[in-house]
Amino acid sequence: MGNDARRPHLRSPEDVTTPIPFTVIGGFLGAGKTTLLNRLLTGATGRKLAVLINDFGALDIDGELVAAHGGDTIALSNGCLCCTIGDSLVETLLTLLERPEQLDHIVVEASGVADPGRIADLAMLEPRLARDGVIVVVDSGDVQQRAVDRRVGDTVMRQLKAADLLVLNKIDLARDPTAVRTWLAGQATAPIVEAQYGDVPAALLFGLDQLGTTHPGGEAENFRSWSYRWSGPVDRAALLAMLTETSTDVLRAKGIVRFSDSADRRSIIHMVGRRIDVSEDGPWRGDAESRLVLLGARSVLHFLERE
Amino acid sequence: MNTVVYSARRILTMNPNQPFATHVAVRDGRILGAGSIESLKGWGRFELDDRFAGKVILPGFVEGHSHAYEGGVWKFPYVGYFDRTSPDGTRSSGLKSIDEVVATLQAYERTMPRDGSTLLAWGFDPIYFGGRRMDLADLDEVSTARPVVVLHSNLHVLNANTPVFAKAGITRHTNVHGVVKDERGEPSGELQENTAKFMAYRAAGVELSTLLSDGAATWGFAKVAQLAGVTTATDLHNTLPESTVAAYLEASASVDFPLRLLPAFAAFSMSPDDGIARLRELAKKNSERLRFQLVKIITDGSIQGLSARMRWPGYYDGTLNGVWNVGPDEIDRLLLAYHRAGFQVHIHTNGDQASEVAIEAVERALATAPRWDHRHTLQHAQMADAGQFRRMKALGMCANLFTNHLFYWGDVHYAKTLGPERAERMNACGTALHLGVPFAIHCDAPVTPIGPLFTAWCAVNRLTATGRTLGEAEKISVAHALHAITLGAAYTLKLDEELGSIDVGKRADFAILDDDPLAVAPVKLKDIGIWGTMLGGRIFEAPRT
CATH class of the missing domain: 3.10.310.70 (Diaminopimelate Epimerase; Chain A, domain 1)
Incomplete structure (x- = not known):
């Protein structure tokens, strides 16, 4: 053991030991984490999700969708699982990994005062997990007030700074949405997605699993995905600079790229919000075309078209 | 109906009507009476047992905050x-x-x-x-x-x-x-x-x-408590999985089990609805030596771990404020649910901001659902100041103070975490006593060793490991410290009508000591040998090394 190699983030059929993407949904009590999770669980995302939550009581799952209810686990007829965290998140998670079901993605709901970044650390230590994103849900109506509360202000700020992606939720309830957005952008470097009732595109949360295919306009109206292909080697610095530069607008990216400085090996790009991971994968097999898929706000696409 | 009268060098009863006695009569595991042999004769035939004639008998010690x-x-x-x-x-x-x-x-x-x-x-x-x-x-x-x-x-x-x-x-x-x-x-x-x-x-x-909570561990805990003169102890935070409950039931069913054990249910481990139902189910299994009745909420971390939630000005060395394990809104939600259901809630608060939040949560719970004699208890409350004790008194709360900290980490608190002023006044037994907040003192074993006489020594002498005295004004007398490790602790567990003093009708639970804590120099309090205990009339001699 003691393997230093960075783990690949993409699942492929020929590699059954590929780790499962691991997403943490953070945010203060009342921000809308449960509503968002409810949507993911019951929405037809086509993915087999396991969602770890603090309390079943807060969930609102249609009884018809429940296939089996076994104490601290609910199996849904769409293939998703929902588990309560109980006393130990780590133990619950390890138990989940022992289950026979093939899972496409694991999502953890952080407690209202937890630092979601610390929870995401789990994926850095557990080889069966791949750290995906830390998504922090923010209540537009009260985040500014919470942030200066002497008891919880520092907790809220830690959460905002830990985010790879911020969901500015309940935007319809904000008295001055622009002011909240401006304030939030000043507190944290993560890109901000506005939402009502936790309604954000599933692809934004779970990634772009169909590399190389793109469905412009297929997502919610404010989001679009965009794909690139390159037949020749790609300059590493230029590509990373582009991603960094656009990271307030490009919310997710995933790609397999042949970099000119490492042309014989596949490099995996995985970006959630402000966080960009590049890892070395195996040698190229057959088709050596680099592919990159981006998901972002509609406005950014003009910029990309110019490139 | 077998009655045994035990003679002793001295009996410290914690009963103000008769603080001292030379004899105690035991029948059916309970105290029939205490006094002189003459005053006990009226109860009829008895057997006189002089094995403790050279010993000093106190009510069995009650450890209000330990872990199995x-x-x-x-x-x-x-x-x-x-x-x-x-x-x-x-x-x-x-x-x-x-x-x-x-x-x-x-x-x-x-x-x-x-x-x-x-x-x-x-x-x-x-x-x-x-x-x-x-x-x-x-x-x-x-x-x-x-x-x-x-x-x-x-x-x-x-x-x-x-x-x-x-x-x-x-x-x-x-x-x-x-x-x-x-x-x-x-x-x-x-x-x-x-x-x-x-x-x-x-x-x-x-x-x-x-590894730490199987049957052998349960027995080990009872034995290590017995060695320290403890007859009642809490396991003050447990998610109570079936395996642990089974180990507790099996161990405590034996008459040789030398302890009354009170596990506190970890409130955050499941939803309050499920937790309340589970606790009510478990309470049906209660026995003489095992009681499911306590609930625990852990709010912040520890002071020495730099994870306690502090009010302004925070850590002395400038470390950022600690972390909430259960945040302010959740404390309200959990407390109110268990409060409404009639349970007594023990709230872990190390930093003074955590104490403040917990006190205000109790205040809101009482405004929403008035209830008398709830005895919700702040556990540790190490940094609570006079103002917080006044609020606790007004709300009917108790405190269980972590006096062992003064010795084990007092020097670190003085130099690094709290600074001189707040280190001097931490674990403020004197203030609690003066303001009339019912209080106990504790060890938090295994964080520090279980040993109520040592814990009392800390409250009396307030000495750090390097010999510095922390807070002359917060010292309490030996008599008050002995109260805190017996009747005082029993009160914080709602067991004071059943045990905690040597009085007619109470459990025959005794700590049997080699010497008289009121006669030795206060600085020698921790060095008094413990012969063993009596639990419900059964004698448990401590092994000697």
């Missing part, structure tokens, strides 16, 4: 700085340097089978080693053929050897909070956060919670 893990840790070698007594009565000497710790572990390692099994040790505390920390090389000297894991006394930090790090895959590239790195950027061998620690445990094949 104390019984489990003794399966493993102790490598702490201070001397400590195991359940079989043997004394482990404190280890005064990292080299001594390594040598002790090497000797232990040689007694283990050559099967690659894990060596786990506990109780390590480097705070008196002049800043030197244990590293990978230290534990590699113990063995590189088996995993070696050393748990620190605070239970929040551990050290491990290279095989553990290799198997857990923790390297210089592991950028995870809690993996301590040295100046070269390599993992130092110390792991500080739950996530990192859990991975090390798994790599070492250690299932800590199972």
Whole structure:
């Protein structure tokens, strides 16, 4: 053991030991984490999700969708699982990994005062997990007030700074949405997605699993995905600079790229919000075309078209 | 109906109508009366037992804040700085340097089978080693053929050897909070956060919670308590899985089990609806020696771990404020649910902001659902000031103060975490007494050893490990300290009508001492020998070393 190699983030059929993407949904009590999770669980995302939550009581799952209810686990007829965290998140998670079901993605709901970044650390230590994103849900109506509360202000700020992606939720309830957005952008470097009732595109949360295919306009109206292909080697610095530069607008990216400085090996790009991971994968097999898929706000696409 | 009258050098009853006696009559496991032999004759025929004629009898000590893990840790070698007594009565000497710790572990390692099994040790505390920390090389000297894991006394930090790090895959590239790195950027061998620690445990094949709470651990806890004169003790935070409940039921069913055990249900481990239903179910199994009735909420971390929630001006050394385990809104939600359901809730609060939040949560719960005699108790309340004690008094709350901290970490609090002023007034027994807040004092075993006479000694003398006195004005008398470890603690557990004093009708639970705590010099209080205990009329002699 003691393997230093960075783990690949993409699942492929020929590699059954590929780790499962691991997403943490953070945010203060009342921000809308449960509503968002409810949507993911019951929405037809086509993915087999396991969602770890603090309390079943807060969930609102249609009884018809429940296939089996076994104490601290609910199996849904769409293939998703929902588990309560109980006393130990780590133990619950390890138990989940022992289950026979093939899972496409694991999502953890952080407690209202937890630092979601610390929870995401789990994926850095557990080889069966791949750290995906830390998504922090923010209540537009009260985040500014919470942030200066002497008891919880520092907790809220830690959460905002830990985010790879911020969901500015309940935007319809904000008295001055622009002011909240401006304030939030000043507190944290993560890109901000506005939402009502936790309604954000599933692809934004779970990634772009169909590399190389793109469905412009297929997502919610404010989001679009965009794909690139390159037949020749790609300059590493230029590509990373582009991603960094656009990271307030490009919310997710995933790609397999042949970099000119490492042309014989596949490099995996995985970006959630402000966080960009590049890892070395195996040698190229057959088709050596680099592919990159981006998901972002509609406005950014003009910029990309110019490139 | 067999009546036994025990004579004693002196009996300290905690009953103000008759504070001192020479004889106590016991029938059916209860106290028939105390006084002189003449005054007890009216109860009819009795057998006179003079075995305690040279001893001093007190009500059995009540430890209001301990953990049954104390019984489990003794399966493993102790490598702490201070001397400590195991359940079989043997004394482990404190280890005064990292080299001594390594040598002790090497000797232990040689007694283990050559099967690659894990060596786990506990109780390590480097705070008196002049800043030197244990590293990978230290534990590699113990063995590189088996995993070696050393748990620190605070239970929040551990050290491990290279095989553990290799198997857990923790390297210089592991950028995870809690993996301590040295100046070269390599993992130092110390792991500080739950996530990192859990991975090390798994790599070492250690299932800590199972190891520490099985049947043998339950018995070990009762025995180590008995050695200290304790007849009633809490296991003050437990998720109460079936396996633990089964171990508690089985152990406490035996008349030889020398303890009344009160587990406190960990409120955050399930939804309040489920938790209340579970606790009500468990309460049906209550017996003389096992009581399910307490609920625990943990709000913040620890002061020495720099994770307590502090009010302004925060940590003396400028460390950022600590973390909430259960945040303010959740405290309200959990407290109100258990409060409405009629339970007594014990709330862990180390920092003064945590105490403030908990007090205000009780205030809101009472406004929403008025209730008399709830006795919700702040556990630790180490930094509570006079204003907070006044509010606790007004709300009908109790406090259980962590006086052992004054000795074990007082110097660190003075120099680093709290600074002189707040260190002087921490664990403010004098203020609690003066303002009339019912209070107990505690050890939080296994964080510090269980030993109510030592805990009382701390409240009376307020001496740190290096001999500094912290807070002359907060000292209390020996008599008040003895009250705090008997009737005072029983009150915080709602057991004061049943035990805690030597009075007609109460349980015949006694601590039997070699000497009189009111007669020895207060600074010698901790050194009084404990002959053993009586629990419900049964005698439990402590093994002597």
